[in-house]
Amino acid sequence: MTRARREDAPTTPADPAERAREIALRLLTHSPRSCAQLREKLIARDVEPAVAEALIERYVEVGLLDDAALAAQIARTRHAERGLAPRAIRQELQRKGFEPADIEAALEPIPQAIDDRARELARKRWDALAHVAPEARVRRVVGMLARRGYSPSSAFAVVKDWQRADTAGET
Numbered sequence: 001m002t003r004a005r006r007e008d009a010p011t012t013p014a015d016p017a018e019r020a021r022e023i024a025l026r027l028l029t030h031s032p033r034s035c036a037q038l039r040e041k042l043i044a045r046d047v048e049p050a051v052a053e054a055l056i057e058r059y060v061e062v063g064l065l066d067d068a069a070l071a072a073q074i075a076r077t078r079h080a081e082r083g084l085a086p087r088a089i090r091q092e093l094q095r096k097g098f099e100p101a102d103i104e105a106a107l108e109p110i111p112q113a114i115d116d117r118a119r120e121l122a123r124k125r126w127d128a129l130a131h132v133a134p135e136a137r138v139r140r141v142v143g144m145l146a147r148r149g150y151s152p153s154s155a156f157a158v159v160k161d162w163q164r165a166d167t168a169g170e171t
Helices: 016-030 034-043 049-062 069-083 085-095 102-109 116-129 136-146 152-168
Strands: none
Touching: 016 049, 016 116, 034 049, 069 085, 069 102, 085 102, 116 136, 116 152, 136 152
């Protein structure tokens, strides 16, 4: 059984700029992207680099693309929702192709040291591992904080606080 082509079915536009616009709008409708991510996706879909660059410049001009605002939003959500440290957030923003100035501006409001969110995550994990041997418990909580981008010394300091609290009988 073959499918008949519908007359109202969309066709691929002949104009490369129009095709690039359609691809870009489809990508941006799905999720916000940095200029570098959009450029990469367009080129991967055989859009000429010059056409992709012109389109991105126009979208920046009209406000459809704003790397600084997107970087700040990503930094806030990664820290608040996942408890990531600035180091881990910086790596993610670099992978996404943000400019160094946008990354630094996005990370500015996030505390560099262990903060309440990290302590909360560590405490939750610490309590969940109450049945585990003390050495393994320390390793697991420190490892969890390290995966979120906190330095080993900061992570160990938090864990030592929880150990002292448990030894003193505090909750």
